[in-house]
Amino acid sequence: MNPSHLSGPVLVLGSGLLGASIGLGLRARGIEVFLSDPSPSAQAVAVDIGAGRAFDPAQSLSPQLVVVAAPPDVTAGVVAGALERYRSAVVVDIASVKGAILAELEAMDSLGGDGLSRYVGTHPMAGRERSGPVAARGELFNSMPWVLCPTQHSSAQAVKVAHSLAIDLEAVVFRFSAAEHDAAVALVSHLPQVMASLVASRLQDTPGPALSLAGNGLRDVTRIAASDPALWVQILGANAPKLLEIMQGVRSDLDRLINTLSAPTAPGARLDLAQLMAEGNAGQSRIPGKHGGPAQQYxxxxxxxxxxxxxxxxxxxxxxxxxxxxxxxxxxxxxxxxxxxxxxxxxxxxxxxxxxxxxxxxxxxxx
Missing domain, CATH: 3.30.70.260 (ACT domain)
Structure with missing residues (x-):
């Protein structure tokens, strides 16, 4: 095992899938981890699986790092509370949207630039279809992208600590601004989720005999439609402006397709359908290949x-x-x-x- 970059202790606020997985990964490196969660049962399960020690808010602690693993709609408030209470600690969050959280933090007069100098927004691009601490894995982040979104306020030391967290969990680090991050995930994560859910919603009243013909194509397209609705309501709402830009383009393509299919034998209709499919081929061919390398046709x-x-x-x-x-x-x-x-x-x-x-x-x- 390589030496750890963090010295600890690390306080993880939130012991769901990601928070507990972070705890397991850091504990495996010998780093002291404390866990806190509004749900006593979730915290107890995370402690039982070895993700860290239970943290009592009444006890005194001087963490090197506080990781906020809270739902997106409360993340800013939890980050602010951690910055105010642990004044020597670096605070990161792992929410899947960054711009809305940063804007909320910058609007808090109690923090100011000095407080935000110890904050770095991050986003580990890893997860599972199962949720909660029972699904946690210490290897969840191995070789997965972990995005750092330092702001104009973030100190070099804070960025270094945030980087160390990702490296200790064996993730691959990327740096984006909050706006760049939100635009990117709107396309590569949020749009696929919406489209998968829309396709799967068409299946609700489909007769069983028709569904018996389903193959891998339908399963591939709809797999992520099984994701947690409550979480995605928060994610989509927080990143609505970025996603809306993309969805308007999708709507234009759908309108074009609908018009063409309304008269499929009209002059030029087949050419337009072929062009639409070819555009999909061109986009799919740009998805990176193995290990993030150039796209490769197999x-x-x-x-x-x-x-x-x-x-x-x-x-x-x-x-x-x-x-x-x-x-x-x-x-x-x-x-x-x-x-x-x-x-x-x-x-x-x-x-x-x-x-x-x-x-x-x-x-x-x-x-």
């Missing part, structure tokens, strides 16, 4: 496997013996047979050789 193939223990492990073992690296993997199941379909992506230059070798070994490859 070739896909599907292999049928019996739905019984050990078959996927056997398939991957044999692919390893062949000497081909699997870049991505997805699993689907037949609606009527006890078989699964393993979809594999590989480098295009290795696809033909892999298909031939798997076929020779008795696997049924769908091309």
């Amino acid at each position: 070739s896909w193939l599907s292999v049928l496997v019996d739905d019984r223990p050990g078959q996927i492990a056997l398939l991957l073992t044999e692919i390893g013996e062949i000497g081909v690296n699997v870049e991505d993997l997805r699993l689907d199941h037949s609606a009527g047979l006890q078989v699964g379909m393993v979809e594999l992506s590989v480098l295009p230059s290795r696809r033909v050789a892999l298909v031939n070798e798997l076929t020779a070994r008795g696997w049924k490859v769908l091309q």
Whole structure:
């Protein structure tokens, strides 16, 4: 284990999924962590799983760092309280919106520039579909983006401590202004959530037989629609201006598509549909590839496997013996047979050789 950059102690205000995961990650590095949460049961669970020691607000503590892991709509107030109470501590928040929180803090006369010199807004881009401390993992932030949003008030020391927190949790650090951050997450996080929820909402009254035809495409598009509505109400409300700009562009594209589909055989209609799909291809191709590297196009193939223990492990073992690296993997199941379909992506230059070798070994490859 590499030496820690933080010395501690660290006080985490909020012991949900992210707060408890931060506690677990820091404790694994030997850093002393105290936990405080308005919910006694959430705090007790976080303590029980080893995320830190229970903190009594009546006790005296001089933390090096206070991490505010509170819901976005109360984050500014909790940050302000921490800055006023722990006057030698750096205070960071991990809320998923930054501009609205900063504006609220700057409007507080009690803080002033000196108080805000110890504050840095941050956002770890990590999470799980499950919530609460029972879902916490000390490795949650490993290799995930952690955005620092220092302000004109933030001191160099405060930024250093905030950076140390991310590094100790083995995250990858990025720096954005609050406005840049909110614009970026509106596009890469908030828009996908809204679109997934809108698509999934169409399924509420869909007859069961129709849904039995659903495959990975529908599951991929709607997976994040299972997210916590209460949390997303706060996130979308706080970042509404940035998201609204993007949604207006989406509305223009939808209006264009609706007009074209209203007369699908009219002159130019097919060309417009092809152009719309091509624009999607162009955008998708810009998503970074593995490990944040340049976008990379892969070739896909599907292999049928019996739905019984050990078959996927056997398939991957044999692919390893062949000497081909699997870049991505997805699993689907037949609606009527006890078989699964393993979809594999590989480098295009290795696809033909892999298909031939798997076929020779008795696997049924769908091309």
